[in-house]
Amino acid sequence: MAKFAIIGALGAAILLNGATAGFAAAAVDLPARKSGYWEIEMVHGKAGLVPPTIVHTCVDAASDKAMMAMGLSAMKEMCEQTDMQHQGDTYIWDSACDMGIMKTTSHTVMSGDFQSTYTITITGEVSGLSKTPKPSLTTQNAKWLGETCQNGLVPGDIQMDGGPRMNINDMMKTMKD
Numbered sequence: 001m002a003k004f005a006i007i008g009a010l011g012a013a014i015l016l017n018g019a020t021a022g023f024a025a026a027a028v029d030l031p032a033r034k035s036g037y038w039e040i041e042m043v044h045g046k047a048g049l050v051p052p053t054i055v056h057t058c059v060d061a062a063s064d065k066a067m068m069a070m071g072l073s074a075m076k077e078m079c080e081q082t083d084m085q086h087q088g089d090t091y092i093w094d095s096a097c098d099m100g101i102m103k104t105t106s107h108t109v110m111s112g113d114f115q116s117t118y119t120i121t122i123t124g125e126v127s128g129l130s131k132t133p134k135p136s137l138t139t140q141n142a143k144w145l146g147e148t149c150q151n152g153l154v155p156g157d158i159q160m161d162g163g164p165r166m167n168i169n170d171m172m173k174t175m176k177d
Contacts, residue, residue: 031114035060037149040142047139054161058149063156067168102128106136116144 040055059067075082079097086092093108105125112118120140127133153159156169 032061033059033064034115034144036147037145037153038142039145040140043139045137055158056151056153057158058153058155060155063168066156066172070168070172102126112142118142
């Protein structure tokens, strides 16, 4: 369950990295994220029960677009239902996805200026991993740390603290091969 939450939260982070390109295709326009170095704190479940996961990412316009394309491609394959809406400064995304043995339903609420901060709250249910469906809750609080990316990150890089670094541009090239 924790592994799914981390993967789901990282997937949401990847999806948001290309906000403008992807949501335009869904007739919902998100404000463009500011290029530079972002920190995303992900809390899985109720705050305080599990230590937060910290993700750092370096974005520019091109890597944002690539991240969104990758996320939307995966979503098209796995999610039979998606509904995206824009209400004021809030973006709402409901989906039902089938990932083989695991099925998910989720309600995602995104808000913020996307220039200095944004928050994503994902509530849902995961079934197929046990006999009874399990509720899930992930909250992401992102903040822009500056124009210059740190720790050797380049545009397109995503790195969980203490974990491997992934680059969306490299992943896209591998998928094409």
